[in-house]
Amino acid sequence: MMNFLSTKVLSKRDVLLFFLAANFLYIFPLVQADYFYHDDGWRALVAGEGWREEGRVVTGFFYNALSFGTKAPDLFPLPLFIATASIAFAMRALAFFYFERPAYVHCLVVLPIWYNPFFLQNLSYRYDGPAMALGLVAIIHAVIWRRDSTWQSVWVPALLVALALSIYQVLIGFYIALCCVEVIRRLWEEEPSNQIFVFIARKLLAVLIGVLIYYATSHQLMTASRQSLLPWEPSSLLEVRDRWLVLVQMLNGWMTEGIRPLVWGGTLLALAGYAWGGVRLFNRAEPRGWKISSAVSYVLTVPVLFICIPGITVLFADFIYGTRTLVAFSAVLVLVFFLGLKVLTRIYSHLGVILLIPLLAILSFSFGHGRTLSLQKEQEAALLASLVYDITHSPLRDMQRIYMIPEFRADWLPAASGMFAAMPAQRDVLGVGYVLLPEALPRAGITNVYLAKDQEVIDSLRRGDYSPIISTRFYDLFVIHDIGYILIKKPKGDPDVVPTRCLITNLERCR
Secondary structure (H helix, E strand, O other): OHHHHHHOOOOHHHHHHHHHHHHHHHHHHHHHHOOOOOOHHHHHHOOOOOOHHHOOHHHHHHHHHHHOOOOOOOOOOHHHHHHHHHHHHHHHHHHHHHOOOOOHHHHHHHHHHOOOHHHHHHHHOOOHHHHHHHHHHHHHHHHHOOOOOHHHHHHHHHHHHHHHHOOOOOHHHHHHHHHHHHHHHHHHOOOOHHHHHHHHHHHHHHHHHHHHHHHHOHHHHOOHHHOOEOOOOHHHHHHHHHHHHHHHHHHHOOOOOOOHHHHHHHHHHHHHHHHHHHHHHOOOOOOHHHHHHHHHHHHHHHHHHHHOOOHHHHHEOOOOOOHHHOOOHHHHHHHHHHHHHHHHHHHOOOHHHHHHHHHHHHHHHHHHHHHHHHHHHHHHHHHHHHHHHHHHOOHHHHOOOEEEEOOOOOOOOHHHHHHHHHOOHHHHHHOOOOOOOHHHHHHHOOOOEEEOOOHHHHHHHHHOOOOOOEEOOOEEEEEEOOEEEEEEOOOOOOOOOOOOOOOOOOOOOOO
């Protein structure tokens, strides 16, 4: 088996079938869960609008093309299937770009492009997720595109970068990170330094032109609130530091007892491979100046790579505390797998199959995430049924307009306590703090519930200035001046504490 995986030379068809099978297996839990994640609810109600204001016009064009119209109805999981197949083609191109005659073990090096546990949050969006995956496709081709002509080698990647930014702006970090991986790979493969510096210059020029194209087009449609950056003052440095600490905490959530040996083992292998490649730089038959320049580039790629993990998001005034911004982490995993493979195969030619172990761990995480989404869906369905019953059996039934005050920091999912205990990172990847959103009500036939915006009323209800007509653990219903209000509450208690299992014997009940 080890010989088959590490020595069998694959055709382009074999590689494509491998990536198609592996990629579709990875998204199977998300399709099975069929969950309306965050923005999906209101986008489905309005047939997918709002991307122009976010500077992501290509996403809108993609869904318009799928629906053969000017709207974007919910067609899940068709967009995800298209994106998954597209990324499989791109990963095949990347595999043959990295390895002249790839075997299955070489395909494992490329697989983390898709098998990124934090990218699961992106894929959980039934609207934005498939589009983001197509952005990855554009970035991959922008990195591997090569022509002898400088004009062709710059403008095509620049257009692809602009296209990707018009889908998801954070992808610029993935582009730079993947270029860093490519620099390390080329130095490891002992490519002449002058060719490597030509590659760096062309890719830098491509990203600059791509950003300018994006700025002149899609960026002009973006609302001012999404363009705001942190002010240039000392306190902003502290804010950036705090954001980095949050990201480090997210990464630490992956370090469970079973995963810790894999993480440390992969890190040590990558460090050994990186150091080995650095030593090889000085054994090259090149002038000393070229060697020093190559060594400087080799060293600088690592900090740049890690800066790209959160990327530009840490500089925006409105920072997203979620894992969906960690797209560039895929490039870090690719580098770790590439360097690890180099070290393992030099120890023993068939040891590269060890890379299957961390990939299986990530696949296990994907299935765990799918089950967590299903549990969240079940909880919301139960709460929605209870809320609809109380609305239809109270004075709110006759109200023309009902306003909901959501709770966005509940973090309440007791049914997933076991999953969170076994895989703490699942909580960050899930990233659902709300109990219920107004856009969920139309799915139960209630069409007159809107998001409350009167801050004075919101504050008074939270202070308890009015008595509810119905009060439950999750929400209170109010009637104020012939207007109905739903106040979603943060449930009291610890959602991670579940009753200890008890045995019922002799028809006795647990107390």
